[in-house]
Amino acid sequence: MSISSHLGIILLIIVGTLTIIGVAVIAAIETKRMEKGQSSLISNLSKKKDDKAEEKS
Numbered sequence: 149m150s151i152s153s154h155l156g157i158i159l160l161i162i163v164g165t166l167t168i169i170g171v172a173v174i175a176a177i178e179t180k181r182m183e184k185g186q187s188s189l190i191s192n193l194s195k196k197k198d199d200k201a202e203e204k205s
Contacts (some may be wrong), residue, residue, distance in 0.1 A: 178188060 174189075178190070181188065
């Protein structure tokens, strides 16, 4: 293996680790919102995008 392939593998490991951490953080936030009885952030974001798309058309 050359140096560039090692860097590629390291980059993939870093991206994967950051993805896992990001998903865990989002899951923790969503869990706290569910416990408080609030609506999901993810569904709110998708509704806002749908509303903006309808306004443009």
